[in-house]
Amino acid sequence: MSDRDKNPLASGPQESIAWNFKLIAHHELNGFGGMGEGMAIQVAKDGRRILWLAHESAPKNFTAVDVSDPRKPKVVCQTDLPHSDVRSNSLELTGDILAVAYQTKQPGMKPAGMDLFDISTPENPKLISHFDCSGPMSRGVHQLWFCDGEYVHMAAGAPDFLPNNQLDDQCYRIIDVRNPSKPHEVGRWWLPGTRQGDNVAPPVRHKPPLPDMGFRAHNTNVYPQRPDRAYLGYLDGGMIILDISNKSAPQLVSRFDHSPPYAGFTHTLVPLFERNLLVMTDESVVDRAQDWPKLVWILDGRDETNPIPIATCPLPPVDSWANRGGRFGAHNLFENTPGPHSWYSEDVIIGTFFNGGLRAYDISNPYQPKEIATFVPPAPPLSKAGAIQLNDVFVDERQIVYTVDRLVGGLYILEMDF
Amino acid sequence: MRARRFVWTHMLELFPARTIGPFGRRQRHARGGKIPVTVVTGFLGAGKTTLVRRFLATEEGRGTAVVVNEFGAEGIDDALIRTSTDETVLLGNGCLCCTARTDLQVALRALVADRARGAVPHFRRVVIETSGLADPGPVLQTFATDRALGGEFHLELAVALVDAETALATLAWSAEARKQVILADRLIVTKVDVAGTALAERVEERLRALNPHAPIERAIFGRIDPQSLVAAPAPPMAGGAGARGFVAEAAHSDGIASFVLAQEAPMPWAPFARAMDVLTSLRGPDLLRVKGFVAVEGCQGPVLVQFVQHLADAPVELQAWPDGRRGTRLVFITRNLPERVVRDLFAAVQAVAAPP
Structure with missing residues (x-):
């Protein structure tokens, strides 16, 4: 019996919720609306504003959408992957150079690495170079960060990176792309004990009922306010702050690992420099919220060597949302991505929560985050989850909000009204 | 509940930001997330x-x-x-x-x-x-x-x-x-x-x-x-731009008076809050409604306040003055509490707070 049978008033996955967000456009991206977690804005030389979007999985590589008029988005470019065993779920850009991550289904496959494209003509991206990360135990690059035009910070395997456990195959790598034709690695860091030959014991793996998701890098954020720091989500390893003042030898500053008892998959760590706060997410990766609770955490970062959790961002009751379809729980945040075409906020946090949609929180009192806006579109037609699965969010400096569905729904463009 | 005193602000001061005023996030609308x-x-x-x-x-x-x-x-x-x-x-x-x-x-x-x-x-x-x-x-x-x-x-x-x-x-x-x-x-x-x-x-x-x-x-x-x-009208201007003090505009047979406090110069929050404390604690039942914008020293936008009898809503700072015209404008609706008494109270508390 469905919730709606029990209560004819019950809200369901077909309901549309728009609370202090106003939907101004929706684009299904030519039928390929299963989107990943790479979103970046380019303002092209002719003045057009182009939103570059990574796809969740094959067959598409990336899609560029002209959002100069956010009410009338137009697809200007959509590219294909070479085969169906590779995905490119992450991208970033600086100026007219686009970096795209490639991850294969199995270790040893290709292409596993990063492409750099010249996108000065958005309709016709030109490959500048491919940085190969393939290897016997490498699946390539899951996520990358590229905001200063000089270095790409990535969660990646490497030909010579042989983990003790295949699940730990992606470490933190720093790639110098100042000559985009010849990218080369300048440094890397991995959780001690995860690489074969390390002189410390491997980390204790998560045991059932917790899923063992791996000790590997996910988001690898570096900001101009602190170019000597990298802020990592390290999946089952928790959050990690590194000193990268010497890029060839990153040093651990701190690690906060709340799992177990939590279920790991720490995904994103965003520092709020002015306020000495950190915002951290754990990704929900199991349908029906079976890995609940996956939360957005607020941490006191006044002492970066000792981050202290002080609050989480409230979500609606899990028992009402777990069965709406697909996943329910935290995933991506708008990360105050550095760049001229990005919003910046230290008092409002915006995140995606799969079937929980897009939610904004006022954290002006960081001890009591308060939800101030919600956007949950109805289930997209043909979604195998039977519900929306909002996956990522980007906000531009015009305060236009872009969010994408993980499975089929494509791009939703919103205005903030709080 | 008494009119809110801002004893909790020291908690927020641990994590300050330029975008956050003494009343929290500066909101586009008075409703914020409510x-x-x-x-x-x-x-x-x-x-x-x-x-x-x-x-x-x-x-x-x-x-x-x-x-x-x-x-x-x-x-x-x-x-x-x-x-x-x-x-x-x-x-x-x-x-x-x-x-x-x-x-x-x-x-x-x-x-x-x-x-x-x-x-x-x-x-x-x-x-x-x-x-x-x-x-x-x-x-x-x-x-x-x-x-x-x-x-x-x-x-x-x-x-x-x-x-x-x-x-x-x-x-x-x-x-x-x-x-x-x-x-x-x-x-x-x-x-x-x-x-x-x-x-x-x-x-x-x-x-x-x-x-x-x-x-x-x-x-x-x-x-x-x-x-x-859907939308509340902006608080009225009283007596035209540049007006200072109270303007009595209505008195009713029920002993109810309605008047606007208007003051162009921003005032510090403390004397405003203390004057309202006096009114709410001594004459709460006769303070039928007080609503409007306060121009608070150090705040960019207007601070919206609402009182009903002895109760005070949490003040909210807005991002901008709705019509671009700065200045306190508060509508008082009182019973058997003449505007002259309220005006004199505010003048006295402001004078105590800022001696010449």
Whole structure:
């Protein structure tokens, strides 16, 4: 019996919720609306504003959408992957150079690495170079960060990176792309004990009922306010702050690992420099919220060597949302991505929560985050989850909000009204 | 609850940011993340139900939860009804309606809990249709503290409907009807098409005498601009730009006075809060309503304050002055508390706070 049978008033996955967000456009991206977690804005030389979007999985590589008029988005470019065993779920850009991550289904496959494209003509991206990360135990690059035009910070395997456990195959790598034709690695860091030959014991793996998701890098954020720091989500390893003042030898500053008892998959760590706060997410990766609770955490970062959790961002009751379809729980945040075409906020946090949609929180009192806006579109037609699965969010400096569905729904463009 | 003192600000000062003022995040709208509430008052037959029903069918009215706070009146649901449980009726256009048979607070608390767990559609505003005979004071009071429902709901505006045909007689005999008019942020004259413009103009003259600060609109055949139920009018300027001090504008037979405090120069928060402390603690029952913007030293935008009797809503700093004109403008509606006394109190407290 469905919730709606029990209560004819019950809200369901077909309901549309728009609370202090106003939907101004929706684009299904030519039928390929299963989107990943790479979103970046380019303002092209002719003045057009182009939103570059990574796809969740094959067959598409990336899609560029002209959002100069956010009410009338137009697809200007959509590219294909070479085969169906590779995905490119992450991208970033600086100026007219686009970096795209490639991850294969199995270790040893290709292409596993990063492409750099010249996108000065958005309709016709030109490959500048491919940085190969393939290897016997490498699946390539899951996520990358590229905001200063000089270095790409990535969660990646490497030909010579042989983990003790295949699940730990992606470490933190720093790639110098100042000559985009010849990218080369300048440094890397991995959780001690995860690489074969390390002189410390491997980390204790998560045991059932917790899923063992791996000790590997996910988001690898570096900001101009602190170019000597990298802020990592390290999946089952928790959050990690590194000193990268010497890029060839990153040093651990701190690690906060709340799992177990939590279920790991720490995904994103965003520092709020002015306020000495950190915002951290754990990704929900199991349908029906079976890995609940996956939360957005607020941490006191006044002492970066000792981050202290002080609050989480409230979500609606899990028992009402777990069965709406697909996943329910935290995933991506708008990360105050550095760049001229990005919003910046230290008092409002915006995140995606799969079937929980897009939610904004006022954290002006960081001890009591308060939800101030919600956007949950109805289930997209043909979604195998039977519900929306909002996956990522980007906000531009015009305060236009872009969010994408993980499975089929494509791009939703919103205005903030709080 | 006493008027809020800002003892908690030291917690926020641990994590300061340029975008955060002493009252928290600077908000685009007064409601912030709270659910806006419109209170609709008006005597029986004034056309509340017709007006609300038409509003629900508009784009602005989509996703409205209507709480009918009265006994035995016809419902708004006959035309729109889709399905219902015992307490709540689901209407078209994402709207729902529930009847607060016993306690308005219980009904509102249940609504907000049901909204969070998805037991009712995710409504985006609440319209409370009050009983025709009701004194609106207690309803407004429901939202005037963040201890109870004020943390979830924001009283956006109170609208009073006035039947042009019968208003002059009703206002003459009924203190409740006068109070509905006096406490309203906006007045809507209904049935103008029946009463004729001449009578409507006399009614409006009477309304202006009772409540000189609320804009007056006319509903023709039950039609109004839906924004009239959504957005509070900006607090009125008093005595034109540059005015300083109080301007007495109305005094009523019930001992009720209504006046505007206007001051162009920003004032420090402390003397304002202390003066309001004195008023709320000593004369709370006679402070029927105080609402408006305060120009606070050190704040970029206006600080919105609302008091009902001894209760104070949490102040909110807005991102910008709505019409670009800075300056404190507060509407006071008081009983047996002359504006001269309030003016002298504010002057004295400001003088104590800032000796020459």
